[in-house]
Amino acid sequence: MxxxxxxxxxxxxxxxxxxxxxxxxxxxxxxxxxxxxxxxxxxxxxxxxxxxxxxxxxxxxxxxxxxxxxxxxxxxxxxxxxxxxxxxxxxxxxxxxxxxxxxxxxxxxxxxxxxxxxxxxxxxxxxxxRYLPASRLARELVADGAIGELCSVSAEFGINVPYDPDHRLFNADLGGGALLDLGVYPLALASQYLGELTVVGATRQLSPDRMVDTQTTVLVRGENGVSATLGCASRTVLPNRAVLAGTAGWIEIPSFWAATELVLHRRGAGPERFHRPFQANGxxxxxxxxxxxxxxxxxxxxxxxxxxxxxxxxxxxxxxxxxxxxxxxxxxxxxxxx
Missing domain, CATH: 3.40.50.720 (NAD(P)-binding Rossmann-like Domain)
Structure with a gap:
């Protein structure tokens, strides 16, 4: 071919x-x-x-x-x-x-x-x-030591979809659940910075039929010893951002799964805002x-x-x-x- x-x-x-x-x-x-x-x-x-x-x-x-x-x-x-x-x-x-x-x-x-x-x-x-310009910039800033040594990661992706057992988010036969559909984003972000992840603990809320999760929070530890707190939800609106925190500052990424901007906070300095718009839709x-x-x-x-x-x-x-x-x-x- x-x-x-x-x-x-x-x-x-x-x-x-x-x-x-x-x-x-x-x-x-x-x-x-x-x-x-x-x-x-x-x-x-x-x-x-x-x-x-x-x-x-x-x-x-x-x-x-x-x-x-x-x-x-x-x-x-x-x-x-x-x-x-x-x-x-x-x-x-x-x-x-x-x-x-x-x-x-x-x-x-x-x-x-x-x-x-x-x-x-x-x-x-x-x-x-992973391929968005803003995401690549965040990795470059962390690698260049802009926030010092990385100490923790947090990320969450939560939306409120009206409950319908036939909707793909709530139907187990369609692979429903907040974790598979939404939680894969914060997990992927964490693994990018922490390497192989070990699940330390997790909590969840279930759909009315108890077949899929509607909200899950996970604590993981990376192979580099850094921990991450990650959340996802299909019935709860969350702040929907990621924070990469280090010894000398932190990076905030609004809507990190579809990021077009980020804010760098350095110790002792004002916030620096970076905009990386899509050429099309990402x-x-x-x-x-x-x-x-x-x-x-x-x-x-x-x-x-x-x-x-x-x-x-x-x-x-x-x-x-x-x-x-x-x-x-x-x-x-x-x-x-x-």
Missing amino acids: TQDNSGIRWGVVGTGGIARSFMRGLRAVPSARVTAVGSRTGARAEEFGQEWDIPNRHASYEALAADPDVDAVYVATPHPWHYPNTLLMLGAGKHVLVEKPMAMNALQVSEMVAAAQAGDRFLMEAMWS YEYEIEEVSRCLAAGERQSPDMTWAESQRLAGVMDQVRDAGGLVYSPANVKAVPLG
Whole structure:
């Protein structure tokens, strides 16, 4: 499989809101274009294809996987389908960018990585926040000693969605729960600065049917000895910021998962504000990273490695298992492709 002179030829798996966000970001990337979309129904594929002027519109994921005009795919289906959809696409020789969380548990992530290795294909969890200019600037400031030695991290992501047992955030069959959908962001931020994480403790609130978490708070310790307090919620509005605190100051990142600014507070000085607006909607930066990796012959991004995705999935397994919220690997694997 080779890309043509127009850049990476993308296929989109799924036609929901996140797929539309991906499309808006991709249009700002000259080295990428979408040639195909796949859905579980022909009507949805046709509607999405017309909306975004996509030439190849497939009524099944299998048909998209077999499309010779596709180099890489973006998996934008609900969480439980990430695993089977990714294996299908890797098996067909496609490179894969899969929406976060990468899968329902660490076992699935390991099998997805093994498939990428066996097929010599690119695979990346779409942790778009890592590639944002403001996020990169924060890492540079910490590395340069702007806040001295890093001592602690805190991050939280909470929204109030009206409870509906059929909504994807509250439906266990759709991989619901605040941790998987929202908590992956603060966990990913912490692991970026702390390395491998050990869960020290966790508390949670459950949905009325007690099937998924609606609020989870986690205390983790990194391999560097630094601790982080992390929170997520689907029924509670939280301040939604990250703070990186050190011996000589701290960095505050509002809306850290979609950051366009940060504030540096140095000891003995006034706050310094940095603005890094998106070129489009922020998704363009992870798409550019996929293009860069493929052009360089790399099979994983150094900023979101396979090992990192496996570690994150393992931490979420630990947190969920502590409260009995276990998505059985056997049950998850039984989810049909169609």
